[in-house]
Amino acid sequence: MLLATGAHTDEVGPAGAAFEGRVRPEVVVLATLDAAEQERLAPLPSVFSHLTGTSFRDLYQVPPAPYPDGTVKLKLGATLREWEPLATGAERRTWMSGDAHEQLLPELRGLVEDLVPRVRAEAWATKPCMITDTASGLPTVDHLAPGLVVAAGGNGYAAKSADAIGALAAGLLVAGTWMDPELDQAPFRLPARA
Known part of the structure; x- marks a missing residue:
């Protein structure tokens, strides 16, 4: 069995499991774009930048992408400079539902507007x-227990590597070895075990 439950790994793993991760809150801002703005911003590259003088220590922005609701959105995510860990399942659920x-x-929108001058969002x-x-x-x-492999702890950078991480975990699970x-x-x- 493969356990790949992100921020909830410590909640669903077996009692006494050795996975140690610290969960932190992060926020993304989404700008919904009309057809003309989608076309204008289509060539945008992905961006990663360290920041000073803001509530955030770094940001990433990805090109406009379609969403399941039929809209196209420009997405920017930013890492809070100061944050309190989300140490329990209850704290995580409160953060996600609150x-x-x-x-x-306002601050996140300002970051988008700095990166993309004259951006127009619906x-x-x-x-x-x-x-x-x-x-x-x-x-x-790694193996969390016999027959149980964990793949967790993306550290905020794993989305771009998700396929490769999944392949490592699947190989470990199927073959029983790295x-x-x-x-x-x-x-x-x-x-x-390190």
Whole structure:
């Protein structure tokens, strides 16, 4: 069985499991674009930048993309400079179902407007997210128990590597051993086994 439950890994893993991750809140802002703005912004590259003088330490922005509701949105995510860990399942559910993230809309919108001058949006909205950090800064891909592999702890950078992380986890699960001939497993192991 593969356990890939992100911020909830410590809630659903077996009792006494060794996975150690720290969950932090993050916020994204979404700008809904009309057809003309979609066309104008289509060539935008993905951006990652460190920040100073804001509530955020870094940001990423991705090109406009279609969403399930039929709209096309420009998305920017930013890492809060100061935050309190979401240490329990209840704290995580409160963050994800609450509206505390909405207070960050003006500052996040300003970041988008700085990156994309004259951006025109039909609507602006924030959404809460969660990031699971590991002590190593790398995802954990290891046996949690016999027949149970964990793949968790994206550290805010795993979306672009999700397919590769999934392949590592699937190989470990199916073969029962680390299969990548070029990557050493040690940095991806549970802390107790590293």
